[in-house]
Amino acid sequence: MARQLMGLLEAIILAVLAASTPLLLAAAGELVAERAGVLNLGVEGMMIMGAACGFAGAYVAGSTLVGALCGMLAGTALAAIFALLTLGLAVNQVATGLALTILGIGLSGLIGAGFVGEKIVPAPQLHLPFLTDLPFVGRILFGQDAFVYLSLALIAAIWWFIYRTRAGLVLRAVGDNHASAHALGYPVLTIRTVAVLFGGACAGLGGAYLPLAYTPFFIPGMTAGRGWIALALVVFASWLPGRLVAGAYLFGAVTILQLHAQGAGFGIPSQLMSSLPYLATILVLVVISRARGTLRSASPASLGLVFVPDR
């Protein structure tokens, strides 16, 4: 019995890790863009483009790595359109982001149409001779695919960049007060463009994770709203990288646990469980705005504001 429970627990943790990874990847990129003061609501569109192009690349080249690169490229390309419009032409960020999602969903359907119904070999999982065979912790720690490790490394790198480098300090300054940063001589729009492109690459990679590792086939619309959860996750994490990891695994755990709770016959309404990530995000937003002392937040002061440098 105890052994069965351990087995079930291991299975749940493995599923949570897989379910959280695309959220973490996409949210990590969005966090950087938002810390630079740009609100890109097109995450869902960039993710689904990443999924379509990632699958196409992996199918044609027969390689997960090529697929992942194609996914990142597709996300970056879409983000470039966003950057051109909102930063180059100072168009409203919210409207452009929403349009980007619509564009991404339509375009990915077109690109992916020829690949629907095809199969690829899923991303390989790490196997270390002795470590992976350890009971319980073996597969959890040493038996994941590259995306899982990469997502965690990415967060560590982002944390180090934002808090430990001069460039990260400038990025934060741009996000908090673009006028001052500009007055100090920093290239606000260039920094923001790079942040947006980075966000696009991460979203594309997160999207590509779905057809490359999660469910190895492509179907239009397969991101099924994960981009919106990633956006909510950034707010939930109050723009802090450490909290983003906790949030991603929490959101992933809620998704997986509610499925297990249903299978085990606990009478918890599945609709309520499905809405928990969003309810939690609203709660965090309320706490942030009502009691600033209770919850540390790094909400960028210039988030979503248009900046046109004076000449």
Next chain:
Amino acid sequence: MRKIVVLAAAAILAAGAGVDHASAQQKLKVGFIYLGPVGDFGWTYQHEVGRQYVVKELGSKVETTYLENVNEGPDSERSIEQLARSGHKLIFTTSFGYMDPTIKVAKKYPDVFFEHNTGYKRDKNVATYSARFYEGRYIQGQIAAKMSKTGVLGYIGSFPIPEVISGMNSTMLGAQSINPNIKVKIIWVNSWFDPGKEADAAKALLDQGADVIMQHTDSPAAMQVAEARHAHAFGQDSDMIKFGPSAQLTAIVNNWGPYYVERVQAVLDNKWTSGDVWGGLNSKMLLMAAYTNMPDEVKTLAMQTQAAIAGGTLHPFKCPVIDQDGKTVECKGGTHLDDGQILGMNFYVKGIDDKMPGK
């Protein structure tokens, strides 16, 4: 500039809605509205196969058009009207959510005939049609009970609507006819289509001891999980053997072609009348994919059951049907539940130890 983005997006979306014009004049124009892409290998794909059958059979007399990826709701009304306005005399709207828009457009175009799939609202120029999916599920229940070593089936549900509930009940009644103690674990994913979540649900069911997976959702994700985990599963809407060559036992395949040809012919002969058709294994509106990955003995049993249901000697909901609480359900059809009871089914049969959401 913002406008340009929206326009570009609209252009891309419009490009996704493929239009297939055959040419020539005086041909009867027949339109189809699809929910998903024609390549979804599920629901919409099967309707597209039906359309192609019409072209094959009556190609010299008809010209067909389809619009794919049409969202349910207001968007669909515009699409249906677009077909009606452009001279289509017969329009098939192939998803439940097109029901009210179809009725609305039909009132504006009394000379156009409409056929709405899986709905219940009809009019002088609106007929409805659907398939008796539950018949196939009964056979699947029997196969599942034979094939399961753990005696636990896993069922992935979309939404607790009568079509899905009657499928679960029919599966359970079939399974109980083989193994009275069979258990089922049910997970609702609250979506018709979310491959990631469907895969997670399949994994959760397998992790909890189920070894045969049934689904009433649209993607092949669960089939793929079953394949990877060396378990068994059933395809939904269309043959999914490609995604589970050693996992798929059989699949319910929706076969709309013959019905479409019949209705198009009726318009050509000026004999079209409104009505409601609910076809099953008998009329071949529902087909079973090849019985695979099972011993011959189980295959024979499945074929016998299929023949018995098609021949009318076996009804999945033959009386007495006992509900979850042990009460006998009123037998309105004489020897079995009547169609109204199946179409409005909102109870679990005995043996399902689960609580229905919202009850």
